[in-house]
Amino acid sequence: MEKNNVRLLAVEVLSRVGGRGGYSNLTVDSTIRQGHLADRDAALLTNIVYGVIQHQLTLDYYLAPFVGRRELDPWVRQLLRTAVYQMHYLDKVPERAIFFDSTEIAKLKGHTGIAKFVTAILRNIQRKGLRDVSAIQDPVKRLSVAASVPTWLVQKLFDQWGELEATALLNSINSAPHASARVNRTLTTREALVTRLQDRFPDVRPSTLATSGVVAPGGHLAGTPEFADGLLTMQDESSQLVAPSLALQPGDQVLDACAAPGGKTTHIAEWLDPAAGGHVTALDLHPHKVRLIEQNATRMRLADRVSARTLDARQAVTTFGEQSFDKVLVDAPCSGLGLMRRKPEIKYDKTIDDVQNLARVQAGILDAVAPAVKVGGRLTYSTCTITHEENQDVVAAFLQRHGGFRQVAVPTLAPVTHNHAAPALQILPHDYGSDGFFIACLERVE
Known part of the structure; x- marks a missing residue:
């Protein structure tokens, strides 16, 4: 078996990331580069790796009757998951290729006995078929398996959004995410950019949610010359609603308290005029992330209105003084559960304790930066999650x-017809096919 066999590489990537799913994207990218994979092979590798992560609980449910109580080495379980994923979800992949490669991988990474075991499992599945998820009686367990989401999170969403809304939400997260980017309005217009991209991305279109957004069902927008030249940057449609919520004026002094990697910072900067004194100060705890902010600002030719600093946001008042900013953004550290479509590993990594602990962190940051807002100024709080504890409750x-x-309604540049938290703005992943996102606007009146 060749060392750059796609199915072998998929098993190795999944075995390496294991419980560290947050590194799956980096591991896939490096594997594609090191293996010098052709586009077709790179696409299949990406599909298998993300597909297995996305459907992990479902795949384990399918495998359980065939594996029984046998303890499997992690790589063997990943091998079986990849095989069943291809058999069940990829109708254009011939089963003979799946069976042959799976057996050879088992020989290579194990021994003949494991290879015979793997082959027997797959032949048994082929003969008997996979059990029906709809036969599960308990609605929480059924949806947990069907959507591959832990039961604690299904129950949480049932309790907070109701069974119908939660079901629609979870049924949507396993659809493929589209590529979403923001146009740099200081360098071009959305219409001009769409025209430039259409020869390479025929399905690219303006976002209906974000007035500076463009979306494409597929393709690598970050690999385009337009990205390198700063005409666009990668940012989800929901996330693009944050900067307009600040009601920015050209001369505003703005603090982006939790800024890396700088997507919202550069969006804020587009609204500011250095000649009028407009400037955004962007903070992050980690120097390497501060460099990312600076690199993004430079690439988008906005560095003259951005200052990035390594600083804990909770030290902002000590560093800059009280009432030093017209607008403050706290895009807080959060559980990221609104990103389950784009980053499926999140749903396995988080627990209810994480949600509760993060809510305390979020409250601490808001309390610390509040005195930095001028009277008459605005504090916007945002997260990319969907639980009340981290959003409305905070x-x-x-x-x-x-x-x-006092809380005021979140202003948007285009009508938002789906909102679950007025006067705040809560978008759920199935509303627009975007990330789940929460935004609240707070004005300082005294």
């Missing part, structure tokens, strides 16, 4: 502690 508790702030 805002409600903040307002109880800070009587000098």
Whole structure:
């Protein structure tokens, strides 16, 4: 078997990332580069790796009757998952190729006995078929298996959004995410950029949600000359609603308190005029992430209105003083559960304890930066998650502690017909096919 066999590489990538699914994208990219894979092989590798991660609980449910109580080495389980994923979800892949490669991989990584075991499992599945998820009686367990989402999260979404909304949400997250980018309005227009991209991305179109956004069902927009030249940057449609929510003016002094890698920072910067004194100060805890902010600002030719600093946002008032900013953005560290379509590993990595601990961190950051907002200024709080504990509950508790702030409706540049948290803005992943996102706007009145 050749060392760059796609199915072998898929098993090796999945075995390496294991419980560290957050590194799957980096591992896939490096594997494609090191293996010098052709586009077709790179696409199949990416499909298998992300497909197995996305459907992991479903695949294990399918495998359980055939494996029984036998303890499997992690790589053997990943091998069986990849085989069943291809058999069940990829109708253009011939089963003979799946069976042959799976057996050879088992010989290469194990021995003849394991190869015979793997072959027997796959032949048994071929004869008997896979059991029906719809036969599961308990609705939480059924949806957990069908959507491959832990039961604690299904139950949480049932409790907070209702069974119908939660079911629609979870049924949507296993569809393929589209590529989403933001046009740099200081260098071009959305119409001009769409025209430039159409020869390479025939299906590219303007976003209906974000007025500076473009979307494409597939393709690598970050690999284009337009990206390198700063005409666009990769940013989800929902995320593009954050900067407009600040109601920015050309001369505003703005603090982006949790800024890396700088997507929202550069969007804020587009609205500012250095000649009028407009400037955004972007903070992050880690120097390497601060460099990412600076690189993004330079690439997009916005460095003259961006200052990036290595600083804990909770030290902002000590560093800059009270009432030093017209607008402050806290795009807070969060569980990221709104990103399950784009980053499926998130749903396995997070626990209910994470959600509760993050809510405390979010509250601490808001409390710390609030004095930095000028009277008459605005504090926008945003997350890319969908649980009340990190969103509505954090805002409600903040307002109880800070009587000098009031909540106002989130302004948008295009109508948002799906909102689940007015006067805040909560977009769920199935509303627009975008990331799940929460935004709340708080004005300082005294």
